[in-house]
Amino acid sequence: MSENINHDLKVDHTRDERARQHFVSGMRSYVLNDLAGNLRTLYGNKVEPAFERSQGRKPADGPEVHKAMKGETLFKYYSSLRCNTQEMVWRSVLPAVERESDDLAARATKLHQSNSGARGTLTMDGSVQVPRYLEALDVHLMPGSYHEQHRDADVSQGAVYDNGLSVFAMGLLGPNMDDITQSVSTFFAARYPNFKPKKILDMGCTIGHSTLAWKDRYPDAEVHGIDVAAPCVRYGHARAQSYGVEAHFHQKDAEFTSFPDESFDVIYSCMFLHEVPGKNIRNILKEAKRMLKPGGVMLHYELPPNKLMSAYDGFYLDWDAFYNKEPFYKGFRDMDPADECATAGFKNDQFFNFVVPSMSFYGKDAVLKEVSQAKAEGDSNVGRFADGVRWFTFGAWKN
Numbered sequence: 380m381s382e383n384i385n386h387d388l389k390v391d392h393t394r395d396e397r398a399r400q401h402f403v404s405g406m407r408s409y410v411l412n413d414l415a416g417n418l419r420t421l422y423g424n425k426v427e428p429a430f431e432r433s434q435g436r437k438p439a440d441g442p443e444v445h446k447a448m449k450g451e452t453l454f455k456y457y458s459s460l461r462c463n464t465q466e467m468v469w470r471s472v473l474p475a476v477e478r479e480s481d482d483l484a485a486r487a488t489k490l491h492q493s494n495s496g497a498r499g500t501l502t503m504d505g506s507v508q509v510p511r512y513l514e515a516l517d518v519h520l521m522p523g524s525y526h527e528q529h530r531d532a533d534v535s536q537g538a539v540y541d542n543g544l545s546v547f548a549m550g551l552l553g554p555n556m557d558d559i560t561q562s563v564s565t566f567f568a569a570r571y572p573n574f575k576p577k578k579i580l581d582m583g584c585t586i587g588h589s590t591l592a593w594k595d596r597y598p599d600a601e602v603h604g605i606d607v608a609a610p611c612v613r614y615g616h617a618r619a620q621s622y623g624v625e626a627h628f629h630q631k632d633a634e635f636t637s638f639p640d641e642s643f644d645v646i647y648s649c650m651f652l653h654e655v656p657g658k659n660i661r662n663i664l665k666e667a668k669r670m671l672k673p674g675g676v677m678l679h680y681e682l683p684p685n686k687l688m689s690a691y692d693g694f695y696l697d698w699d700a701f702y703n704k705e706p707f708y709k710g711f712r713d714m715d716p717a718d719e720c721a722t723a724g725f726k727n728d729q730f731f732n733f734v735v736p737s738m739s740f741y742g743k744d745a746v747l748k749e750v751s752q753a754k755a756e757g758d759s760n761v762g763r764f765a766d767g768v769r770w771f772t773f774g775a776w777k778n
């Protein structure tokens with residue numbers, strides 16, 4: 380399943396491990412496509428009409444749908460299969476990462492020091508504290524989360540994420556597992572053809588899938604990625620070096636970056652904010668405003684806000700907050716991105732949002748066709764990790 384990992388930090392999985400990975404990926408596809416469809420049918424045919432008969436109205440929001448669905452056998456079956464396959468994703472890749480952990484650290488160190496390919500840099504800062512909201516749990520059931528380290532120069536958690544994502548993604552993230560940012564940045568570059576950023580920052584970059592996608596879009600720009608998790612930052616830099624892509628990775632907290640004022644043209648994040656508590660999100664948006672040059676833009680790929688979605692889709696997307704160790708997910712989706720940008724100091728009329736079809740699923744023409752859309756419209760494919768997914772993004776210009 381890790382066939383799409385083609386850089387120098389690739390690990391060797393045994394035939395049995397690969398077979399397990401294919402099984403888990405197929406099982407996830409069954410749960411997230413087939414069973415999810417059955418769940419929606421059950422809601423439409425039985426649960427919603429029963430609610431309407433007893434209450435004289437339809438469920439108003441996700442929590443009401445959740446309450447009505449909770450006792451249904453199909454929902455319990457869906458949830459337990461989904462939890463189990465999520466745990467199996469990580470278990471299917473851990474043995475190979477553990478076997479090669481020392482060698483991975485050695486290979487990464489060599490790539491950091493290599494001058495033969497790209498000239499990207501790695502800046503580690505041991506004084507950066509992993510925030511309590513990350514440290515206290517195995518985020519999305521990933522053992523060791525993003526930050527745990529067991530040896531010098533450890534990159535294992537980066538490898539767990541890279542290999543795990545390739546199983547988790549079921550092919551939906553494209554060959555380099557960067558479909559989200561390839562789609563979003565292609566849309567963005569087509570919508571604003573005269574905007575030529577010189578310096579781009581990717582916050583919460585993990586191992587740089589999105590960071591490198593920006594370099595594809597704007598090859599002349601200086602691209603930086605920051606993350607608090609040391610093993611991921613190291614892995615991200617080594618991976619970029621291995622691909623020969625110049626990108627600069629830093630161990631930094633997005634709330635307090637110490638980058639100078641007005642130093643970036645684009646400040647981006649991908650799948651980052653929904654893992655962060657509300658008060659920290661507010662600090663991060665303020666920090667982004669501070670770091671942006673006048674005329675620069677902040678944008679975040681994220682799960683769509685509940686206010687954009689139907690009660691059922693709100694319930695469906697918030698599942699992870701209750702069953703997948705992502706406790707801040709629902710709180711984030713209950714926020715209004717426009718209000719949060721305004722609170723961070725962006726002008727109301729500079730806010731925008733859009734929805735982009737997945738480029739690897741629908742093709743580039745489908746992405747370009749949407750460039751003139753006025754604003755994001757919610758539908759059941761938006762943010763739903765399954766065939767036909769469409770990606771939601773919001774942001775604001777600084778002027």
Ligand SMILES: C[S@@+](CC[C@H](N)C(=O)[O-])C[C@H]1O[C@@H](n2cnc3c(N)ncnc32)[C@H](O)[C@@H]1O
Nearest residue numbers: 525583584585588589606607608632633649650
């Ligand atoms: C879901 S991952 C992001 C995935 C990545 N952006 C991508 O496109 O593949 C969330 C990341 O945010 C990082 N993170 C969480 N809080 C942070 C903070 N305050 N500052 C920097 N990174 C943070 C975590 O360590 C983790 O690597």
